[in-house]
Amino acid sequence: MSTPVLICDDSSFARKQMARALPSEWDVEVSFACDGLEGLEMIRAGKGDVVFLDLTMPNLDGYGVLETIQKENLNAMVIVVSGDIQPDAQARVQKLGAMDFIKKPIDQEKAVSILEKFGLL
Amino acid sequence: MTNQLITEDQRDCYQELSNVAMGQAADRLAQLLEAYIILPIPKINIIAPCDLHMALSGVDSEDKASSVCQGFIGSGIAGEALLIFNDTSFSDLASLMKYKGELDDQTQLELLMDVSSVLIGACIQGIGSQIDVSFSQSHPVVLGQHVSVANILQDEHTHWDQSLTVEIHYTIENMSVDCELLLLFTEDSIAKLNQRIDYLLD
Amino acid sequence: MSANNELVQLHSIMDVLKSIDVGLVILDQHYDVHLWNGFMESHSGLSPEEATGRSLFTLFPEIPEDWFISKAEPVFQLKSQAFTIWEQRPYLVKFKNNRPITGRSEFMYQNTSIIPIESPSPDVSFVCLVIYDVSDIAVGKQDLMLVNDELAELGRTDALTQLFNRGHWEKILEAEFEREKRYNNEATLIMLDIDHFKNVNDTYGHQAGDDVIRTLSSIIRQTARKSDICGRYGGEEFGIILPETPVDQAEIFAERLRKKVEAAVIPADNHELQITISSGLASFDPSFEDHTQWLEASDKALYQSKENGRNQYTLYKPQS
Numbered sequence: 048m049s050t051p052v053l054i055c056d057d058s059s060f061a062r063k064q065m066a067r068a069l070p071s072e073w074d075v076e077v078s079f080a081c082d083g084l085e086g087l088e089m090i091r092a093g094k095g096d097v098v099f100l101d102l103t104m105p106n107l108d109g110y111g112v113l114e115t116i117q118k119e120n121l122n123a124m125v126i127v128v129s130g131d132i133q134p135d136a137q138a139r140v141q142k143l144g145a146m147d148f149i150k151k152p153i154d155q156e157k158a159v160s161i162l163e164k165f166g167l168l
Numbered sequence: 169m170t171n172q173l174i175t176e177d178q179r180d181c182y183q184e185l186s187n188v189a190m191g192q193a194a195d196r197l198a199q200l201l202e203a204y205i206i207l208p209i210p211k212i213n214i215i216a217p218c219d220l221h222m223a224l225s226g227v228d229s230e231d232k233a234s235s236v237c238q239g240f241i242g243s244g245i246a247g248e249a250l251l252i253f254n255d256t257s258f259s260d261l262a263s264l265m266k267y268k269g270e271l272d273d274q275t276q277l278e279l280l281m282d283v284s285s286v287l288i289g290a291c292i293q294g295i296g297s298q299i300d301v302s303f304s305q306s307h308p309v310v311l312g313q314h315v316s317v318a319n320i321l322q323d324e325h326t327h328w329d330q331s332l333t334v335e336i337h338y339t340i341e342n343m344s345v346d347c348e349l350l351l352l353f354t355e356d357s358i359a360k361l362n363q364r365i366d367y368l369l370d
Numbered sequence: 371m372s373a374n375n376e377l378v379q380l381h382s383i384m385d386v387l388k389s390i391d392v393g394l395v396i397l398d399q400h401y402d403v404h405l406w407n408g409f410m411e412s413h414s415g416l417s418p419e420e421a422t423g424r425s426l427f428t429l430f431p432e433i434p435e436d437w438f439i440s441k442a443e444p445v446f447q448l449k450s451q452a453f454t455i456w457e458q459r460p461y462l463v464k465f466k467n468n469r470p471i472t473g474r475s476e477f478m479y480q481n482t483s484i485i486p487i488e489s490p491s492p493d494v495s496f497v498c499l500v501i502y503d504v505s506d507i508a509v510g511k512q513d514l515m516l517v518n519d520e521l522a523e524l525g526r527t528d529a530l531t532q533l534f535n536r537g538h539w540e541k542i543l544e545a546e547f548e549r550e551k552r553y554n555n556e557a558t559l560i561m562l563d564i565d566h567f568k569n570v571n572d573t574y575g576h577q578a579g580d581d582v583i584r585t586l587s588s589i590i591r592q593t594a595r596k597s598d599i600c601g602r603y604g605g606e607e608f609g610i611i612l613p614e615t616p617v618d619q620a621e622i623f624a625e626r627l628r629k630k631v632e633a634a635v636i637p638a639d640n641h642e643l644q645i646t647i648s649s650g651l652a653s654f655d656p657s658f659e660d661h662t663q664w665l666e667a668s669d670k671a672l673y674q675s676k677e678n679g680r681n682q683y684t685l686y687k688p689q690s
Binding site: 057058059060061063064103104105129130131132133134135136150151152 | 177180181183184187188189190191192194195198199204205207208209298368369
């Protein structure tokens with residue numbers, strides 16, 4: 048049974064890069080969302096067991112998504128993938144329940160090591 | 169304001185490249201200042217010289233500001249980085265950088281130079297590393313201290329028609345620090361830039 | 371590339387390093403010198419043999435160590451480029467001007483770059499310090515700024531008297547007026563002119579007339595306080611704005627000035643002349659609609675002084 052994976056980022060280029068970084072042997076069903084609101088909808092619809100989440104997005108940013116996931120106790124393992132790599136940003140997302148933080152630009156090596164770390168592969 | 173010089177996909181790609189680069193720059197600045205930098209979404213545009221002031225949408229043209237510019241070039245791609253600091257930013261910046269003593273013009277200049285070398289350098293290198301270009305930077309030039317932004321951008325001497333611009337408006341949480349980074353790529357560079365990112369878009 | 375070609379390239383590079391017009395110094399993480407080019411040798415008098423292996427700070431004690439390290443460390447750590455410009459620090463290294471005779475500055479103004487260098491092994495790091503002579507640019511820019519300042523001054527000053535010219539002084543009066551109106555301050559305006567000045571010109575000539583005006587301006591400037599604003603309003607008419615000054619203090623001022631002028635013996639074109647002045651004082655009144663009314667009031671008082679025999683001051687009394 049494939050794992051539903053959600054890639055949430057306002058940049059179509061970034062979404063493509065993220066998708067390309069996922070290892071091909073991973074059995075997944077990938078969905079895309081272009082802002083936080085759309086992302087939450089898809090998580091609620093069960094499409095985001097694992098979520099790769101950008102921080103800077105219009106309408107609702109990554110922090111907003113994390114807060115809502117915590118509040119509504121949604122089932123989602125969130126890995127933040129962001130260009131905003133300040134130490135404070137990393138600390139904040141960890142506090143909001145993100146499992147980990149990947150610095151952009153993402154590549155397959157990074158993606159694989161994170162997934163292995165959480166036993167997702 | 170984007171026209172046929174770049175496609176929507178390319179525009180989106182430039183935005184993402186800038187996003188990553190400015191995140192790296194902000195990270196350096198955040199560590200230097202021990203503060204949290206608020207990052208906006210970078211704005212990508214193609215503009216003509218007369219619209220330069222519009223590219224600085226985050227700055228009021230009547231405000232007094234101080235600014236530094238620096239040219240950069242690599243693999244045939246050239247441009248200029250323009251950093252504009254609202255004068256109101258200096259006292260907060262000085263305390264963040266732990267500068268002691270009077271905040272006179274000399275100290276402000278030193279501050280301007282320190283922050284601009286972090287922001288401009290990191291942004292340009294950040295973009296360069298993503299498109300596999302090694303940019304070399306020319307010496308920073310002080311365009312003016314305490315002049316109105318409108319005066320900084322006098323467009324009488326321009327010899328260009330179009331430029332690809334990246335506008336990033338940095339602010340610091342809980343402080344009145346306001347600075348605008350504008351990267352301007354020359355018209356000739358756009359085709360070469362497009363080539364590089366098309367490679368990434370495939 | 372053959373070994374021979376490589377050797378030729380190396381020699382060419384060495385030649386360039388010797389003769390190039392910028393300073394090149396390669397430093398390791400302890401800021402010890404590893405490379406010292408011709409420019410550095412010529413200007414410092416130190417040969418590469420004498421400089422290599424020694425600390426930059428020992429060779430040039432004028433470089434503030436902490437400041438330089440704060441600029442250079444990011445280059446070592448982050449492989450970014452760093453720059454200093456002459457406007458923040460006129461020079462990094464104290465070298466004499468490249469043109470010791472015609473050069474306009476005693477020392478060389480410098481821009482510097484600190485650039486990271488690829489190193490052969492990961493635990494060894496080098497940077498290259500590049501020093502550019504920008505003396506001509508710096509001097510040129512300073513000249514330009516001076517000229518601009520002078521031009522600005524010229525636009526505001528009356529050439530003969532060195533007081534503010536009418537245009538500028540009236541602008542200040544306007545601003546002062548707005549200020550008093552907003553903050554309800556006390557201020558007094560004095561308009562004064564030289565009694566029988568036409569006679570001076572007719573009897574002794576315009577040269578003498580000019581001398582008189584110049585001397586009077588001098589007396590006005592000496593008597594006025596730092597905060598008082600003096601301007602030449604007309605040929606022989608002057609205006610003085612006294613901010614934060616209630617009218618009784620202004621009267622004391624006006625009388626002091628009158629006495630000084632009366633007592634002065636003015637050398638004017640081979641003669642010694644004496645003059646007197648008449649003045650009109652008007653206190654700021656919130657009922658004035660704009661600064662011209664304030665001027666008119668003062669002028670009316672001045673006219674009164676003339677009518678009453680000259681060589682005196684009159685206080686403006688509003689018609690009730």
